Amino acid sequence: MIRKITYRILLALMFFNVNVICNSQNVNDLEKQVNKLQKEIKTSQNLLKKTSQNKQTTIKEVELLQAQIKKRDDLIKTYEKQIAVLNKETKGYKNDINNLQNELEKNRKEYADLLVIAYRNRNNLNNLLFIFSSEDFNQALRRMRYIQQFNDLLKHKMEEIDETKAEIKQRIDKNEEDKKRIEALNNTQKKERESLNKDKKSLNDKVAKLKKDEKKIKKDIAQKEKETKDLQAKIKKIIEEELARRKADATIDMNLAASFESNKGKLPWPVASGVVTKKYGKSSHPTQSKVTVVNNGIDISTDQGANALCVFDGQVSTVFNTGSTNVVMVRHGTFFTLYANLDKVYVKSGDKVKTGEKLGLIHTGSSDNVTTLHFEVWNDKNNTNPELWLK
Numbered sequence: 001m002i003r004k005i006t007y008r009i010l011l012a013l014m015f016f017n018v019n020v021i022c023n024s025q026n027v028n029d030l031e032k033q034v035n036k037l038q039k040e041i042k043t044s045q046n047l048l049k050k051t052s053q054n055k056q057t058t059i060k061e062v063e064l065l066q067a068q069i070k071k072r073d074d075l076i077k078t079y080e081k082q083i084a085v086l087n088k089e090t091k092g093y094k095n096d097i098n099n100l101q102n103e104l105e106k107n108r109k110e111y112a113d114l115l116v117i118a119y120r121n122r123n124n125l126n127n128l129l130f131i132f133s134s135e136d137f138n139q140a141l142r143r144m145r146y147i148q149q150f151n152d153l154l155k156h157k158m159e160e161i162d163e164t165k166a167e168i169k170q171r172i173d174k175n176e177e178d179k180k181r182i183e184a185l186n187n188t189q190k191k192e193r194e195s196l197n198k199d200k201k202s203l204n205d206k207v208a209k210l211k212k213d214e215k216k217i218k219k220d221i222a223q224k225e226k227e228t229k230d231l232q233a234k235i236k237k238i239i240e241e242e243l244a245r246r247k248a249d250a251t252i253d254m255n256l257a258a259s260f261e262s263n264k265g266k267l268p269w270p271v272a273s274g275v276v277t278k279k280y281g282k283s284s285h286p287t288q289s290k291v292t293v294v295n296n297g298i299d300i301s302t303d304q305g306a307n308a309l310c311v312f313d314g315q316v317s318t319v320f321n322t323g324s325t326n327v328v329m330v331r332h333g334t335f336f337t338l339y340a341n342l343d344k345v346y347v348k349s350g351d352k353v354k355t356g357e358k359l360g361l362i363h364t365g366s367s368d369n370v371t372t373l374h375f376e377v378w379n380d381k382n383n384t385n386p387e388l389w390l391k
Contacts, residue, residue: 257333
């Protein structure tokens with residue numbers, strides 16, 4: 001009987017604990033995501049303060065604001081997920097509390113029944129008579145064991161009642177704690193929505209100002225497209241030369257390539273802190289919706305005076321000048337990482353570099369006061385989305 005009752009309680013607790021562990025893992029993951037987004041929003045806010053010191057609105061300022069709006073939107077959605085998880089958790093607590101209270105009533109009833117039996121046999125003389133009236137020694141032993149088991153059962157039943165009461169209290173406390181967290185998250189989410197609406201209004205105002213100077217914008221777009229095409233042509237030529245050299249001497253480090261690939265999604269950022277202001281692939285121009293911009297990497301806005309950091313061990317493949325800034329390419333076996341828009345370069349072709357090593361000082365625009373690193377990841381001739389590689 002002891003085993004049956006104990007097993008029933010343990011089974012109920014086991015399912016509860018599994019549910020709590022799964023939910024807490026989700027909550028913890030979401031909390032990490034919230035912290036990451038909050039940090040990125042704070043970075044973009046600091047960068048926007050610096051760019052807003054300029055009298056004229058710039059494309060970079062608009063891009064920063066767009067990035068901040070995206071992060072705020074992601075943050076609000078993450079808050080919604082947190083609230084959904086906590087609501088599910090509180091619902092589970094209510095069910096568990098009801099089940100445990102039912103279990104408690106059963107245990108109390110069974111304990112009361114045991115007390116009635118104990119009362120009837122409360123006299124030690126009765127127990128002795130019960131044992132000594134046995135027909136033989138074996139029966140006497142069995143009766144002694146029965147008395148001992150009965151006493152153990154009484155003790156276990158009391159322990160089960162105390163444990164169940166403690167479990168009920170624990171769930172009630174956790175339920176109340178989660179309710180407070182939900183209320184706090186709702187308030188935070190409301191404030192974040194207000195900030196999001198302010199950012200959107202500010203963006204609309206800045207875009208409207210920029211559109212007044214449409215001729216200059218189109219000229220800048222054409223200049224940027226030319227610079228991008230020239231850069232990509234140079235990159236492809238360098239990679240082709242590397243591949244030809246590789247075929248000739250077969251000195252490729254396949255272990256390094258495999259190690260780089262196994263770290264996809266785990267690589268450190270190429271800056272100490274920053275915000276992605278231009279995503280990989282095709283996107284609309286910030287102010288010219290009909291103009292499509294193609295980016296073979298990502299643009300990361302960071303603090304003035306920041307350095308480009310190597311994301312993985314490798315060897316500097318080449319360093320070249322684009323006419324106004326510098327580019328560093330690092331080879332990691334069959335993979336390449338590219339760091340563009342550098343003022344100063346601290347490495348040279350052939351240098352072996354380590355993860356986190358400073359490669360060069362990132363250029364700060366004189367007109368917009370924004371410091372931006374252009375970062376790319378290549379696998380031989382195939383260019384890939386850098387954000388998929390970074391943690």
